Amino acid sequence: MSSIESIETLLVDLPTIRPHKLSMTTMACQTLVLVRMRHSDGIEGLGEGTTIGGLSYGPESPESIKRNIDSYLAPLLIGQPSANLNALRARLQRHARGNAIAKSALETALLDAQGKRLGLSVAELLGGARQEHLPVLWTLASGDTHKDIDEAFQRLDDRRHCDFKLKIGANAVADDVRHVAAIKAALGERASVRVDVNQAWDEASAVRGIAALQDAGIELIEQPVAACHHAALIRLASRFQVPMLADEAVQDAHDGFALAAGGFSGAYALKIAKAAGPRGALELAHVARAAGIGLYGGTMLEGTIGTAAALHAWATLDDLVWGSEMFGPLLLTDDIVAEPLYYHDFGVDLPRGPGLGVRLDEDKLAYYRRKH
Ligand code: MUC
Numbered sequence: 001m002s003s004i005e006s007i008e009t010l011l012v013d014l015p016t017i018r019p020h021k022l023s024m025t026t027m028a029c030q031t032l033v034l035v036r037m038r039h040s041d042g043i044e045g046l047g048e049g050t051t052i053g054g055l056s057y058g059p060e061s062p063e064s065i066k067r068n069i070d071s072y073l074a075p076l077l078i079g080q081p082s083a084n085l086n087a088l089r090a091r092l093q094r095h096a097r098g099n100a101i102a103k104s105a106l107e108t109a110l111l112d113a114q115g116k117r118l119g120l121s122v123a124e125l126l127g128g129a130r131q132e133h134l135p136v137l138w139t140l141a142s143g144d145t146h147k148d149i150d151e152a153f154q155r156l157d158d159r160r161h162c163d164f165k166l167k168i169g170a171n172a173v174a175d176d177v178r179h180v181a182a183i184k185a186a187l188g189e190r191a192s193v194r195v196d197v198n199q200a201w202d203e204a205s206a207v208r209g210i211a212a213l214q215d216a217g218i219e220l221i222e223q224p225v226a227a228c229h230h231a232a233l234i235r236l237a238s239r240f241q242v243p244m245l246a247d248e249a250v251q252d253a254h255d256g257f258a259l260a261a262g263g264f265s266g267a268y269a270l271k272i273a274k275a276a277g278p279r280g281a282l283e284l285a286h287v288a289r290a291a292g293i294g295l296y297g298g299t300m301l302e303g304t305i306g307t308a309a310a311l312h313a314w315a316t317l318d319d320l321v322w323g324s325e326m327f328g329p330l331l332l333t334d335d336i337v338a339e340p341l342y343y344h345d346f347g348v349d350l351p352r353g354p355g356l357g358v359r360l361d362e363d364k365l366a367y368y369r370r371k372h
């Protein structure tokens, strides 16, 4: 019976193709935390834990993810039998609080190894894929209205993306509304346009902003108010016709249940990073489904390994009514895998092969890994 032999964590810094401007930070680089988990049967499982903008997005940073895996989480797993994912997950939950992104990287590495061991894809391990090609939107976040419009037309012409999410909340509400309305007017019926406010508004600003965005034809409003303001999000969802997408407010199935029980309607952004891994994200999906809340495959702007892990989970769902945003690798200038994901026809193919279906490019990894 195989057991877990060693767990190596590496920080990998990859530049973005342009500055990516969110309400809380502007990214010029993305830092991936890569996990290489080696097992006594010779199999290596790969995992990735990634956040946005150091500590500006959430309570874990790339450095804390690495350090907490090295010091606390890896010792809980080393020496344990490789194959009982339920037991390993319970062990991490019992002995370590929080650290959802670190746990997601480890669960991904366990699933990848188990898939390779059994000759099954991660989607098959999770019950089987219902779709092999998933829709993927693109985030327009250059910070410049005209650049965003040019970028959107390029993506439409290339049949890369036909849905766009605009990052707002860093500017005055009226300026943000002007920016969004100009982009929607330029794209017209060719594209669906949504916004992500990343918690930047208080409720009064949200009421003003959403009323104007609804009039401009925006289709979805993501996380307009602070994550902890569940009641405000519920009030906004009942007040407006345009649906709300809960992101930071809904990390896992517990939040999903609380928000639904409080009367929320709309959609939930599923992210493996929020829910401590693909399995936790699917638990949230099941709660949402039971509550009649729509599903959306979310990203923490992961590289290819984290994106592939999420794709395997989302592929098991046949009711992602809001599609997905699994474009993380396309925001980066380079990659650390041998074969990139295949983006075409407004979506991406589920990678094939055992486990995640992804192989490392060791030269690229050696080049981009942080050396000190
Ligand atoms: C978020 O809050 O949704 C997803 C796409 C993007 O550009 O940023 C992320 C984070």
Ligand code: MG
Binding pocket: 196, 198, 222, 223, 247, 248, 269
């Ligand atoms: Mg969001």
